[in-house]
Amino acid sequence: MLNIPIIDNIINSLSIAKITFFALNIALIVFLIVVFIQVRSLERIFKETHDSTIIRTVAGLMLIFAISLFLLAIVIL
């Protein structure tokens, strides 16, 4: 215990399953950020006018969805 009421409450309310979920979710977000950066950098090397936009959009949407899931999990779990 850290004797800080807010942090202690959070730690008490978390189970191993929830901590694992948050850890995996953070790992996924970091991975998707790397994917998005790579897609942007590859777009500079090679570009197909229409399809590159679709791929970048998909990568961005996946990242947004993973972040939303993380925020939603904080609120609900």
Place this chain on the structure above:
Amino acid sequence: MPDIFVADNKDKPKNEHKQQPESRNYSSPHNRARMLSAFCEYPSGIYFANQQKDEEVLLFLRRHFITNTFWIIIAVVLSLIPIIGILLRFNLTFLNVSPITIFFYLILYYMVVLTFAFVQFLSWYYNISLVTDKRIVDIDFYGLLYKNVASTTINNIEDVSYTQVGAIRSFFDYGDVVVQTAGTISHFDFLAVPHPQKVVRIIEGLITKRKNA
């Protein structure tokens, strides 16, 4: 009285429909490379880094789409596992977690499967070989963090050959094209590209054209 037989007028074209595509191709030989295209001659709307203004892309190559079968099957099987678990009413009470936590895990699981499929698709999508009227360009992208861009001029190409081994490759008509060069990079490999004999013929044509010029 109606005519029973009318002889073809030899001065007129026999079939106008057949002539239309030829004339259209002659005026506009460019083809649109689609997202899942693995082979495209004279592709339009394709640009690469360091492309010169007067440089035209003649050939656009990727691995044959059939080479993606393995990871597609894995992704489909992984996607079906939770559905099968739900259908068989697999009991998760021993985990001692709330249903809402399981639901969040399920969404996270599908996100991971989707990410796996997306990264595999990117590995295919950004593994590109281009043949222009001046050089050949090979863009390699593996395992998310490895990128390699290599190019050599047509003048440096010494030999082009292709290998097509196995029934699947023969059936789907894809193989490996090896371009031997005199530059610092000794050879360029276009792996599992469709119509390898056509690729070799086009590159050989370019070499001959350069030598004659």
